[in-house]
Amino acid sequence: MANPEEMWQCQTVNCGYIYNPDKGDKKGKIPKGTRFEDLSEDWKCPICGATRKSFKPLAGPGSVKEA
Numbered sequence: 001m002a003n004p005e006e007m008w009q010c011q012t013v014n015c016g017y018i019y020n021p022d023k024g025d026k027k028g029k030i031p032k033g034t035r036f037e038d039l040s041e042d043w044k045c046p047i048c049g050a051t052r053k054s055f056k057p058l059a060g061p062g063s064v065k066e067a
């Protein structure tokens with residue numbers, strides 16, 4: 001089970017997709033167990049196509065809750 005610090009949420013309007021490293025991203029061919037930090041620079045949100053910069057961690061520094 002991933003910690004909230006390791007789960008990242010897409011911040012674009014009407015999306016809210018959460019990247020869970022335990023699941024990876026089937027659509028983006030990201031295998032289970034891949035940390036968000038290890039995703040390639042050109043990885044995009046499988047729902048809305050936002051870049052990695054549009055994501056924030058669920059907890060920890062710079063997180064959704066702190067914003």
Ligand SMILES: [Zn+2]
Pocket residue numbers: 010011012015016017045046047048049050
């Ligand atoms: Zn998105």
